[in-house]
Amino acid sequence: MDSATSATSATTPDPDERARALAAVSLEQGDPTGWFERLYAEASEGSAVVPWDVGHPQAVLVDWARERRGEGRSALVVGCGLGRDAEFFSGLGYTTTAFDISESAVRTTRARFPDSRVEYVIADLFDVPAAWRRGFDLVVESLTVQSMPRSVRERATAAVAELVAPGGTLVVSAACRPDGAADDADDADDAEAGPPWPLTEKEIAAFATGGLTTVSIERKPPAGPGGFDRWIAEFRR
Template identity: 40%
Template structure:
């Protein structure tokens, strides 16, 4: 695996991007103003038989909260968090009725009250935002969030071959890279993670995988 010499992106960097957008979501490069299509597909076809209505769900790196609001709409008890205080303030403004569901928190320093609390943990596109040699700092904390019989849903950019450190961001993952990361974090797959073409951008590959705690 290539080793990155690039500095990690800090909450300050993300704060600057959100602040400079001046409440215009089209100026946030990664915000689509709607929930991720791969999440919606999974919620429609898999979640009803896996996660009870009202189940506790954590949304990692929630940004402006599109995925979190979709989960709330479907009746889940959602805790959404992001390292960017600017993003969380904006998300609360978008949905003041659920403002208390959005929290400023960093994966590297999660509140202990969240440990082993959730029926489902949703992680979309956070892993791909960090250089390859720092991915474990994102994946390892994910294993602290699900309850004993809980699950972690990971959706990220996929690649058929490992990417170089100067290819990103984002840095797409191969199935083998994600398998190694999740195994080291104490997560095991439930079914086979899939590599597929984005239905709107056929030049982009995605990975979607469902995991549970190995213990």
């Protein structure tokens, strides 16, 4: 998924390869997200490794959140996976809800953090509860939109933006699509190109939609050798 976050040796099966193989089957079936449940289910049985399960919150989010406190504010973590970022924002005092489309991911996360104050919910970004619309002071989107093919990117971006309450903030972390890649090309929508399908600057700027305005868009160096540069971007309603 992101070679910067998956440490494997020459003798260990590459978690990214298994994720891509499952994604390829899903995409062939016209189902851009079904592979997540298969991957998390395999991981819960010990037969696969979730490449992004690195056991700590994303460094760019930790940096962004420095000196911010969440007391009295609500947060929603999109595509929360195994809870690393949700637990971090909960620890800053936000009343945190976190959701993922994968039932196995949510089950594993609840078991991993039995005393968590985060409300973990199984939900699809494209079909969220009505009460979530424009409902959260902080929305955290990290690596989820890039994990879906470009064919659903515009819809996914708008669905994330729609979750931000009036006066609220959206923070987005994503891999940068390398310089030189054509901005609007859909050549990267096939299974060979991803996941992930990193975001161009235009695609990260596109979160300023549905009434959100851009506060900042920054490009940071990769977390480790061979990884992607990262976008860390903030928007406000």
